[in-house]
Amino acid sequence: MLALIAGRGDLPKAVALAQSVRPLVCAVDGFAPNDLVVDYSFPIEKLGGLLRFLKAQGVTQVCLCGGIDRPSFVITRMDIWTVPLVPILLRALKLGDDGALRAVIDVFESRGIAVRAAHELAPDLLPAAGVLTQAEPDQQAAIDALAGDQEIQEMGRKDLGQACLIRDGAVVQCEADSGTDAMLLAGGDDAVGALFYKAPKPQQDRRADLPTIGLDTAKRAVQMGLRGLVIEAGGVIVLDQDKVIETLDQNGLFLWVREKGAA
Template sequence: MAETSPIAIICGGGPFPFSVADAALRTGRKVHLMPIEGWADRDRVAAYPHDWVPVGQYGRMVRVARNAGARDIVFIGTLVRPSLKDIRLDWKTIKILPRIYRAFRGGDDHLLRNIGKIFEDDGFRMLGAHEVAPEILAPAGDAGRVRPSAQDIVDAKLGLAVLDAMGPFDVGQAVVVTDNVVLAVEAAEGTDRMLQRIAALRRDGRIKVSAGRGVLVKAAKPTQDRRFDLPSIGPTTIANVKEAGLAGIAVRAGEVIVAEFTAVTEAADTANLFVTGLAPSSPP
């Protein structure tokens, strides 16, 4: 029997929360959004039942979810890790502050995994966005009309090997590889700013390779809790890859969220870029 209970969606920035909400609605489940103040898109949030929540008001999130009748919670969307001093605490958050402090003492996966455990201890079930909307994950194969070259595939597999090697250290989910050379590794700046860094290096003459070569590679960390913070691409990623002078994007299929798949494919075709999903069994 299909699940019909409501889902509470903690919404960061970007289009992903709404893709998940629409997917849940198509299956007959009600949704209640908990958009994070300062991050979620106010115009798009307005189309759904919602209650705004400030960063750090865990008690308010619990009340909103319970009032909506939701046991299942999804956390999806862009959110830069806040400083503890910038969090507006409510009383329930203050009571669990030692646990939150310990959660902050590690990488993003460590933080989100431990925040999820706090929700679970209050009786909620944390779901991955892909469990609600499996169609948002990148499929294997080429997404548009442009195909990667043999060298692009070699670069992509090198990128996956680099990401797999970094994974145990809870570092980044993206690299840029050109002609067997790693040009950039994603850290705290995120994918878009990493690509902007590549564009700046090219303008400054630090990258000598001609435009139209090189691959943005994205994949989940090998030990990552897949319920939280899966890597993603969207139309903005396509624009930044084009600006960086790369040939395209390679992701590990089934591990990367694609926001607005049709828009991504159309933008990639227009920009003459490839977008390809490498099967999980592909050797790195």
């Protein structure tokens, strides 16, 4: 049996709808997914209780999908089943994004529960490589995308963020803990005419937190005056692909699903 460990946003619903049998939906308190009935809610301090519940339900696979901010850990809220996990959880909260997710994945796998990637369960979420819009990237976009490759390498070393804004070969804004939308807003006037670039970090475990864009990203790109979007082929999920492409086409922006390193 499959369970979704769901966060906010539309990704959990997209994964759930791609399954022939409805998965169990579990959500971290305060981060319920959009338009999806939650079967079990839990705070991070009761992760042990969640594991016990999953085993009782016969769950053998989970998918970590949706957005979750880095939580605090309040010892007084903890249940008895989470006590053995305290050292792991406290250490995870001090790590970067990927390090923290790897620690959580290890917790599930140590209990005999396999962790499946969202794009493995719903392969249509990964678009085919190529330019998907009427507008096409120019030579400057190719130069900016190469700068994006380099910046993601640096972000990987810091284990923070998966996106940046680039204009004329220079990075003008990078994603941090606050997320993609906050990065776009922070770009301000520097975002006008810039390229949006998004890709997985080099060392990232792709079973969780694969980069995602959707209709909100497309609308924000239009609002901020970007030239277009470049995402790594096979490495970035696109939700509501038809609506994303329609929005970009209506406003003259391009979407380039680019093979890593392509010129």
